[in-house]
Amino acid sequence: MINKRSWPDYGALLIVCLILALIPLATGGSPYYLRLATLMLVYMTYAVAFNIIFGHTKQLFLCMGALAGCSGYLSVVLIRELGLPPGVTMPLGVLFASSLGAVFSYASVRRGLGVIFVGVITIAFTLVFHNLILGLRVLTSGEDGIVTRGLGFGVLEHRLASYYILLAILLLSLLLYHFLISSRIGLAFRALNDNELTAELAGIDVTRYKVLAAFIGSALFGIAGAFYAQYNGFISPDIFSFVSVDTPVFIMVLLGGMGTLLGPIIGAGVFTIVNELVRPLGYLNLLVYGVFLIVLFLLFREGLVVTLRKMVKLHIP
Amino acid sequence: MISLFIDGIICGLQLSLLAVGLTLIFGLGGVLNLAHGQLAVIAGISAAGLIGAGVNVPLAALLGVLIAGASGLVLDRSLMLMAYRYKGEARLLLGLVLTLGVSLAIEGYLNYSFPLVALTISLPILNVTLFGVVVRTTAIVAALIAILTLLSLFLFLKVTSLGKAVRSIVQNELGAELCGIDQASVRTFIFILGSLMAGLAGIAQGLTASLDVRMGMEFTIFALIVATVGGVRSINGTLAAGILLGVVNVFASFYVGTYLTFIILLTTAGLTILLRPRGLLGDWT
Amino acid sequence: MIRVEGIDVSYDETAVLRDVSIEVGEGETVAIIGSNGSGKTTLLKAIAGMQRTTEGKIFYDGMRVDGLRTYKIVRLGIVYVPAERELFPLMTVVENLELGAYRNKAWRKLLNVVFTLFPVLKARTKQLAGTLSGGEQQMLAISRGLMARPKVLLLDEPSSGLAPILVDDLYRQLHRLKEEGLTILLAEQQVPIALSLADRAYVLENGRIRLSGKSQDLLEEPEVMRAYLGLA
Numbered sequence: 001m002i003n004k005r006s007w008p009d010y011g012a013l014l015i016v017c018l019i020l021a022l023i024p025l026a027t028g029g030s031p032y033y034l035r036l037a038t039l040m041l042v043y044m045t046y047a048v049a050f051n052i053i054f055g056h057t058k059q060l061f062l063c064m065g066a067l068a069g070c071s072g073y074l075s076v077v078l079i080r081e082l083g084l085p086p087g088v089t090m091p092l093g094v095l096f097a098s099s100l101g102a103v104f105s106y107a108s109v110r111r112g113l114g115v116i117f118v119g120v121i122t123i124a125f126t127l128v129f130h131n132l133i134l135g136l137r138v139l140t141s142g143e144d145g146i147v148t149r150g151l152g153f154g155v156l157e158h159r160l161a162s163y164y165i166l167l168a169i170l171l172l173s174l175l176l177y178h179f180l181i182s183s184r185i186g187l188a189f190r191a192l193n194d195n196e197l198t199a200e201l202a203g204i205d206v207t208r209y210k211v212l213a214a215f216i217g218s219a220l221f222g223i224a225g226a227f228y229a230q231y232n233g234f235i236s237p238d239i240f241s242f243v244s245v246d247t248p249v250f251i252m253v254l255l256g257g258m259g260t261l262l263g264p265i266i267g268a269g270v271f272t273i274v275n276e277l278v279r280p281l282g283y284l285n286l287l288v289y290g291v292f293l294i295v296l297f298l299l300f301r302e303g304l305v306v307t308l309r310k311m312v313k314l315h316i317p
Numbered sequence: 318m319i320s321l322f323i324d325g326i327i328c329g330l331q332l333s334l335l336a337v338g339l340t341l342i343f344g345l346g347g348v349l350n351l352a353h354g355q356l357a358v359i360a361g362i363s364a365a366g367l368i369g370a371g372v373n374v375p376l377a378a379l380l381g382v383l384i385a386g387a388s389g390l391v392l393d394r395s396l397m398l399m400a401y402r403y404k405g406e407a408r409l410l411l412g413l414v415l416t417l418g419v420s421l422a423i424e425g426y427l428n429y430s431f432p433l434v435a436l437t438i439s440l441p442i443l444n445v446t447l448f449g450v451v452v453r454t455t456a457i458v459a460a461l462i463a464i465l466t467l468l469s470l471f472l473f474l475k476v477t478s479l480g481k482a483v484r485s486i487v488q489n490e491l492g493a494e495l496c497g498i499d500q501a502s503v504r505t506f507i508f509i510l511g512s513l514m515a516g517l518a519g520i521a522q523g524l525t526a527s528l529d530v531r532m533g534m535e536f537t538i539f540a541l542i543v544a545t546v547g548g549v550r551s552i553n554g555t556l557a558a559g560i561l562l563g564v565v566n567v568f569a570s571f572y573v574g575t576y577l578t579f580i581i582l583l584t585t586a587g588l589t590i591l592l593r594p595r596g597l598l599g600d601w602t
Numbered sequence: 603m604i605r606v607e608g609i610d611v612s613y614d615e616t617a618v619l620r621d622v623s624i625e626v627g628e629g630e631t632v633a634i635i636g637s638n639g640s641g642k643t644t645l646l647k648a649i650a651g652m653q654r655t656t657e658g659k660i661f662y663d664g665m666r667v668d669g670l671r672t673y674k675i676v677r678l679g680i681v682y683v684p685a686e687r688e689l690f691p692l693m694t695v696v697e698n699l700e701l702g703a704y705r706n707k708a709w710r711k712l713l714n715v716v717f718t719l720f721p722v723l724k725a726r727t728k729q730l731a732g733t734l735s736g737g738e739q740q741m742l743a744i745s746r747g748l749m750a751r752p753k754v755l756l757l758d759e760p761s762s763g764l765a766p767i768l769v770d771d772l773y774r775q776l777h778r779l780k781e782e783g784l785t786i787l788l789a790e791q792q793v794p795i796a797l798s799l800a801d802r803a804y805v806l807e808n809g810r811i812r813l814s815g816k817s818q819d820l821l822e823e824p825e826v827m828r829a830y831l832g833l834a
Contacts, residue, residue: 481693495672
């Protein structure tokens with residue numbers, strides 16, 4: 001029973017699109033809040049990617065920041081060292097990230113590694129990435145980072161254009177997700193998520209689907225990473241670190257609801273708001289996250305979307 | 318060369334001490350305690366605080382370790398109870414998330430309240446010559462702590478009836494229940510034991526280098542990597558993995574820079590996991 | 603000693619046991635017979651606390667035990683030996699036995715009892731349980747159960763996976779235990795040998811008690827003869 005591409009899904013997407021499109025108006029011209037909102041869009045894209053990889057095929061990729069960073073750094077370094085235009089380097093970065101993700105996935109499936117092992121290997125990769133960037137100072141300027149051109153051109157004001165470009169990317173990601181999940185591929189995902197052995201015995205090539213999910217998800221990480229690198233005007237290892245990317249995105253997807261369309265969006269939105277509220281507390285914000293995570297997971301095991309569905313008795317995608 | 322080797326083994330013993338605690342808890346309870354590293358930090362910071370308040374060093378260290386054990390007890394009897402209600406993957410995920418939350422909470426609180434506290438223990442005699450090689454006494458003490466703890470653990474598991482009960486639960490939960498073994502109690506006991514070992518690892522860190530409030534997550538990740546390389550259910554494997562990685566670490570740092578060392582270490586770990594997913598050695602004794 | 607009153611057991615939506623009542627008196631040997639899927643194992647598991655009942659009560663010496671955790675029931679004296687044995691494969695025969703007597707400091711004395719019953723185990727004390735043959739594993743499983751000094755022994759298909767000659771051997775030893783006064787409740791597919799050991803038996807079919815009575819009488823029941831012995 002393939003999820004039909006039904007009106008509620010498109011309707012929901014439309015509503016989300018509208019809300020997000022109107023946010024810049026709500027920021028009242030404050031560059032700080034506009035930047036915050038733009039960052040939120042990037043993280044929402046990250047969350048969609050993680051949802052595909054972990055939510056739908058149980059591959060615990062704790063190298064999200066590293067994948068995004070690989071794409072971002074490769075793209076920026078190629079611009080700096082070889083003078084290539086972003087139009088060329090960014091796709092290369094994305095290709096790099098997606099290939100890496102696919103390789104990790106393939107190796108893990110072939111060796112029959114369980115969830116934890118994948119998690120540990122990818123954490124190891126995150127650390128390798130971090131140290132590589134720091135170590136290859138010549139290319140990457142280590143902790144100092146590299147300055148990048150912004151996004152945005154022409155008609156709209158620079159920062160505003162960036163917002164809408166990233167919004168467009170997010171929406172494309174969501175559409176991609178939707179088509180993917182409601183297709184036969186999505187059906188295969190559900191089968192192997194339930195029980196890999198049974199799926200294999202039913203003739204589903206588990207390896208292929210897992211690697212596909214990893215490839216697509218990593219591509220999204222790469223895209224978000226590359227665009228973020230350009231938009232931010234500056235990249236450094238910190239913005240792609242485990243603490244900056246993996247931890248929040250993990251929380252966002254858990255919070256919003258794995259395996260749902262809007263879950264990552266809602267999760268990222270709520271998290272961003274809470275993050276802002278908690279910012280003045282300094283380190284104490286970690287305490288808030290920790291308690292938040294515990295309470296939320298105990299109360300809303302399946303995430304906000306599923307809980308809302310039950311409460312409101314509406315099918316929220 | 319020999320001195321590097323000795324250093325490597327000492328480093329490895331510390332890693333093993335930290336990681337075995339994690340392996341124990343996972344083997345028995347089926348939960349990966351992501352707050353494990355924070356327990357080491359709790360021990361170290363408590364000890365540092367006590368030393369600052371005038372308590373003598375060995376006592377402060379002991380109290381620090383006990384505090385870590387107590388924290389483990391609290392954690393097990395509160396949050397972990399909810400995870401234990403489930404089985405298998407659901408328990409694993411819930412345990413991961415809950416302990417991640419605890420880890421974040423502890424890190425946030427400690428960094429906020431005691432940002433500058435660090436544990437550094439030094440001994441009156443600085444160096445000692447062993448096999449013609451000069452070794453720092455602090456390193457020796459740290460190694461002794463690790464060796465004694467691990468040895469006691471091995472004996473405990475092999476010889477005592479509670480230890481055998483522990484092994485039995487790992488091998489067959491149902492079988493253990495049928496023997497009248499109360500798994501919940503044994504699990505709590507092991508959780509406390511694992512926490513105490515984390516605490517000891519924290520003290521050891523304070524001896525060989527220094528331990529500060531921010532190291533919690535780092536410790537957890539190291540423990541995780543070592544435990545995984547060793548095979549998450551195998552104590553012997555974890556011990557071997559720790560020593561292997563310790564030696565690699567020391568040799569690599571000597572010949573190449575810090576970053577490359579990390580990369581070599583992590584790649585070694587990654588490759589070992591890929592080549593031997595069932596862990597370095599077999600199962601529990 | 604054990605009284606089961608009208609229990610129902612379901613897995614999710616499927617009813618496995620319906621309104622089952624049995625009684626086992628002290629010193630008695632009672633058999634539960636029935637084909638695969640009739641619910642024999644579920645009944646034993648329910649008594650052992652491994653399976654929750656949705657209706658009904660289970661009494662042991664007048665005390666209600668349904669709802670208690672298995673290990674507590676074991677400590678009360680009801681020991682269940684599952685068909686799958688559930689041994690500790692990486693531990694030696696002796697260690698398995700030691701664990702069977704968990705919390706009993708004087709367990710070594712019990713070893714003699716076990717070794718008299720199953721001399722084969724004495725020869726293999728230091729062998730790892732996982733390397734034993736099927737028959738030896740069965741003997742070990744029962745011995746481990748005996749180490750807990752049970753008042754009631756619940757045996758689930760002790761003959762499963764055993765060659766006929768080993769089954770005879772095993773039942774001979776069970777006779778000895780019975781003569782020494784042990785209360786036994788066993789679930790068996792092999793009807794003749796079960797009835798030769800048991801004083802009374804219940805016939806379970808599709809989760810309900812179909813027949814019950816003295817073994818002697820049941821052996822002459824045409825239904826039992828037809829269904830289980832293949833005789834017209």
